[in-house]
Amino acid sequence: MTENSTQVTFAGLGDMGRALAAAVLRDGFTATVWNRTPGKAGELVAAGAHEAAGLGEAFEASPVVILCVVDNNAVGELLDAAGDRLRGRTVVNLTNGTPRQARELAERVTALGAEYVDGGIMAVPPGIGTEASFVLYAGPEGVVEAQRELLATFGGVQYVGEDTGLASLYDLALLSGMYGMHAGVMHAYALIGSAGIPASGFSALLNSWIQAMSGFVQQAADRIDRDEFTKDVVSNLAMQAQAFPNLIEASKEQGVRPDLMEPVMRLFQERVAQGHGDEDGVGVIKLLQAKA
Numbered sequence: 590m591t592e593n594s595t596q597v598t599f600a601g602l603g604d605m606g607r608a609l610a611a612a613v614l615r616d617g618f619t620a621t622v623w624n625r626t627p628g629k630a631g632e633l634v635a636a637g638a639h640e641a642a643g644l645g646e647a648f649e650a651s652p653v654v655i656l657c658v659v660d661n662n663a664v665g666e667l668l669d670a671a672g673d674r675l676r677g678r679t680v681v682n683l684t685n686g687t688p689r690q691a692r693e694l695a696e697r698v699t700a701l702g703a704e705y706v707d708g709g710i711m712a713v714p715p716g717i718g719t720e721a722s723f724v725l726y727a728g729p730e731g732v733v734e735a736q737r738e739l740l741a742t743f744g745g746v747q748y749v750g751e752d753t754g755l756a757s758l759y760d761l762a763l764l765s766g767m768y769g770m771h772a773g774v775m776h777a778y779a780l781i782g783s784a785g786i787p788a789s790g791f792s793a794l795l796n797s798w799i800q801a802m803s804g805f806v807q808q809a810a811d812r813i814d815r816d817e818f819t820k821d822v823v824s825n826l827a828m829q830a831q832a833f834p835n836l837i838e839a840s841k842e843q844g845v846r847p848d849l850m851e852p853v854m855r856l857f858q859e860r861v862a863q864g865h866g867d868e869d870g871v872g873v874i875k876l877l878q879a880k881a
């Protein structure tokens with residue numbers, strides 16, 4: 590294989606790397622693939638990919654190099670081995686990481702003579718290329734725009750800004766919302782299960798309750814942006830902090846660990862102790878944003 594013999598290279602063929610490569614092949618792009626441990630490229634090669642014999646060959650093979658490995662330490666190791674082979678390329682790093690890591694990698698890649706775009710994948714591997722999937726991108730906008738057609742094979746292209754750390758920040762903020770929901774749902778199922786009720790006997794009710802509560806996302810944003818937590822309050826924090834221990838006590842009585850819920854109660858109580866019992870619960874964000 591000679592320089593730029595394919596359109597895009599994938600380094601990292603775990604579950605996600607394989608899904609990404611399969612998506613571009615389905616859409617008619619030519620791809621070179623590489624994985625640290627051989628043996629993961631079979632289906633991609635069958636679909637038309639070229640498997641590089643080594644990382645250097647993989648980097649040289651395409652103008653766009655997509656990195657998707659376990660973490661950014663592994664990305665650093667790939668860059669250690671890059672030498673001059675990334676010069677002139679666009680590197681799109683779709684590995685999960687932190688904003689600081691993204692900014693540091695951007696500096697390293699730029700020093701190697703390449704453009705750097707950081708990405709955050711908001712999908713699981715089977716969702717890649719479906720309408721439900723989107724990927725966050727940060728870095729030079731013109732570089733992202735130049736690759737839009739290619740990147741769109743993964744799902745929606747959600748550009749979030751020139752600051753390279755922003756894709757990761759958005760990614761982690763969205764995951765925070767997801768994990769918070771997961772935590773509440775798991776506690777709810779544990780509590781209901783303690784009475785011998787199967788989760789599937791409760792799921793429809795829980796689902797409709799969560800849907801009914803989803804307006805909170807926008808209502809909270811409005812309060813936070815106005816920095817206003819006491820107007821039109823319908824469930825004040827003092828009342829919630831008074832009732833919350835029932836949730837904890839009942840959990841213990843039912844043999845359910847309250848570990849996921851106790852931190853929320855403590856924050857409610859702390860905010861009330863500061864004299865903000867008349868606020869909406871959203872006021873707790875003031876505690877989260879307090880500098881350590």
Ligand code: FVH
Pocket residue numbers: 601602603604605606607624625626629657658659660662663664666667683684685686710711712713714
């Ligand atoms: N899978 C998912 O649901 C999520 C969805 C959102 C985004 N994440 C992130 O995507 C990155 C890759 O995840 P993955 O699912 O492909 O992960 P694995 O299947 O565990 O594959 C890991 C690949 O990383 C390679 N690797 C590990 N260490 C190194 C290294 N030092 N040098 C080079 N490659 C390395 C590993 O290679 P091998 O073990 O097969 O040799 C796999 O190709 C990740 O950031 C998720 O957080 C996925």
